[in-house]
Amino acid sequence: MRNDETSAGPRLLGPADVRRLAAELGLRPTKTLGQNFVIDPNTVRRIVRVAGVGADDVVVEVGPGLGSLTLALLPVVARVVAVEVDPVLAQRLPSTVSEYAPGVADRLEVVPGDALRVTTLPGPAPTALVANLPYNVSVPVLLHLLEAFPSLSRALVMVQKEVADRLAAPPGSRTYGVPSVKAAWYATVTPAGAVGRTVFWPAPNVDSGLVLLSASGGRDPALRDAVFTVVDAAFAQRRKTLRAALSGWAGSAAAAETALRAAGVDPRARGEQLTVDDFVRIAAARPSINSFGAS
Template structure:
């Protein structure tokens, strides 16, 4: 008899008992060093996948799959998954877990045993989505690295520390607006997509978690490089409360040159970085580059 409900019915998600069983079998104790907090609630991983908009046509990059809770929920959509896992023990165990809990879909998971910050290429078809419970201690660098490395990524949803989620999605002028907000805005339109309680993790973290969704957009049209623009952003927020005229003098050569570049870009030299959007930083970088030639 054919199962008309679809292949997802053959997938079993992980709950608290399964997560602890798998961890015990592997002799794993979650470590703070690698930001390991395993999701033990099936409703939460299904919610993450639902909010991400992933479909069976997607090739999904997942960073830090751990024991496979979110990986299994992604397979329920029919998508393929490229799982990047720095912990070799977890990476080696993931295929067996997929074979046990999703026997008919296990071949749609590729495991890449490497540090996500050091990834330079991924096997298989070009990925279209990024969905992950990112390690909280490196969440922003990992997100920015993958956005830069994988232009085929169209959208994504990541779980990060709530405070980081606020920063990534913050608009200009808000208290949490800063370097993560601006650098993410180079690649994508970013929004907050909800909160996650501490009790869905094992072990429960000491911080709240948040979901951040993003949709790829074309980067600003400019003759300067992304690195040049990001250097201006870094300088502007190195001394957050100081006017741009002063904090950009190192890049410009002097306060006077910084002021001239700002005026030429249509920016008040006494403005602060927290009041400007990504396109304004692009204009500043262009003027600074022009004055250096």
């Protein structure tokens, strides 16, 4: 009997399984692709549990690798669409699923390609994102998918602990920044636990963290670019007041002050003190600059 083969649940990948599959593929995990494979069945069970996905969910998984998390998701959800940039891993994943979980193999769809470039997915619209995101592109991938697929109602991602802290940071905290605000545009973001290094092969040099995102809804997608432009400008010069940091965005420091006051924001404040709603009001106030005749 292989690891975790029971009548009550799927067979999941343990350390020996992961190493066997890697050896069969002649695979050497690369830092370039951010490849750190989960070798602990309890960790993938925990991810699925915390994600709160169920029988009606269509889940996007980014970077499925050898299939550790995929195998834990398939018996629980309606469908898993796995996006894998490594062609060798993408080709092998269906065979692994057929070997370890033949009863639910038909629920898997593998999409070979770069998640940063995916704008459409086969089948029904995805409802959840559950993934062990590659460390080197975790924030860009997360934000891209949240934008590309507004049908996502929630996400549970495993990322580098430092990134997890930034994503879930509240305004005014030391780690609050651009990723915090942009993630909050799409969802309510909460930390969902720490993950140690020993659950991976190869073990990374940093700890990991889980972040849970629940879609907030109600925001106008047409405002997104304008809001994100303000956010980028505000944090590009963190030490400066918003009056100074947004002078380029507004055309002058005086025009920035006019927009900030129109939005109900103190021009002497700094970006790290503002909520995403503050940034929305600032972006919306910009058209009023010309009517005020600020210079």
